[in-house]
Amino acid sequence: xxQVTQNPRYxxxxxxxxxxxxxxxxxxxxxMSWYRQDPGLGxxxxxxxxxxxxxxxxxxPEGYKVSRKEKRNFPLILESPSPNQTxxxxxxxxxxxxxxxxxxxxxxxxxxLSVL
Amino acid sequence: SQQGEEDPQALSIQEGxxxxxxxxxxxxxxxxxxYRQNSGRGLVHLILIRSNEREKHSGRLRVTLDTSKKSxxxxxxxxxxxxxxxxxxAVGRTGTASKLTFGTGTRLQVTL
Numbered sequence: 237x238x239q240v241t242q243n244p245r246y247x248x249x250x251x252x253x254x255x256x257x258x259x260x261x262x263x264x265x266x267x268m269s270w271y272r273q274d275p276g277l278g279x280x281x282x283x284x285x286x287x288x289x290x291x292x293x294x295x296x297p298e299g300y301k302v303s304r305k306e307k308r309n310f311p312l313i314l315e316s317p318s319p320n321q322t323x324x325x326x327x328x329x330x331x332x333x334x335x336x337x338x339x340x341x342x343x344x345x346x347x348x349l350s351v352l
Numbered sequence: 353s354q355q356g357e358e359d360p361q362a363l364s365i366q367e368g369x370x371x372x373x374x375x376x377x378x379x380x381x382x383x384x385x386x387y388r389q390n391s392g393r394g395l396v397h398l399i400l401i402r403s404n405e406r407e408k409h410s411g412r413l414r415v416t417l418d419t420s421k422k423s424x425x426x427x428x429x430x431x432x433x434x435x436x437x438x439x440x441x442a443v444g445r446t447g448t449a450s451k452l453t454f455g456t457g458t459r460l461q462v463t464l
Contacts (some may be wrong), residue, residue: 240394278356278440278456279395305405326394339383339444341452343394 238263242327242344249317250352255263257312257347259327265331268310269294269341270302272323279326299327317351324348356384356441356455364461371428373458375441376421383444383450384417386426388437395440399426431462 240261249255261268269284271294281294285304299321301313310329314321325347331338359374371453375384383402387395402418403426408415414427428435438459442452 262359276456279454281451281453284451314368328395339385340397341387341395341442343396345394346392348392 238342240327240329240342240344242325242347244347245345246348248352249338251318252316254312255317255349257314257325257327257349259310259312259344260308261327261329261342262308263329263342264307264333265329265342266307268304268327268329270300270310270312271326271328272296272321273326273346282312282325303327317325317349319351322349322351354405356443356453356464358439358441358455358458360458361456362459362461364463365431367431367433367462367464369431371431371435371460371462373439373441373460375426377424377441377443377456378422380444381419381445384415384424385442385444386413386415386424387440387442387454388418389457390437398439399429428460431460433462433464436460437460 243258266287270282271279273279280296282300283302285291288307291302327344328341330341357376381403385400386398389395399410399415401415412429417424438457440454440457442454
């Protein structure tokens with residue numbers, strides 16, 4: 237089954253304690269992206285990656301890091317989490333290229349993070 | 353700022369009625385997509401319309417696109433309680449083929 241898998245689904249942590257949210261896709265997609273969703277603000281892109289070892293900032297990258305060492309994995313790293321990073325996080329992937337199907341993004345189920 | 357802005361923010365209708373949601377955007381686009389999100393879950397793609405298309409259908413969904421007004425609408429006909437969800441438009445902009453920018457969403461409540 238084609239899917240994007242995020243872990244953990246729920247996470248409560250304290251300010252300053254480094255954490256990593258993993259994301260893995262099994263569709264051989266080149267493009268992967270992280271979003272955060274906050275009430276009234278919709279989805280905002282944090283970082284994205286066009287392929288292995290190619291990453292770039294989205295709209296709200298401050299306080300986050302990513303890496304893309306393998307095509308299927310795109311972890312999100314919070315080196316020193318702060319309460320304003322409490323949010324619902326989504327990983328997404330899509331293929332790159334021509335054709336309608338390659339414009340569609342597939343989302344993970346989300347990670348609800350609370351930073352105390 | 354958000355590219356896609358949905359209107360209304362919230363919509364409550366009865367089962368069997370039609371639901372219409374609107375999306376406005378600001379710049380030239382390559383395509384516009386609609387996604388659905390059940391409460392707290394991941395988004396699921398519903399339908400995509402290209403910038404050179406004016407209308408598209410998929411089951412009970414009908415999407416229109418007016419590039420001169422930079423707006424799109426999503427119509428769900430004969431709504432069901434299971435249609436209760438948030439609906440987001442997402443624009444794929446010209447020149448940034450891989451990036452999708454999402455709006456703030458319309459929360460649809462369908463009551464029995």
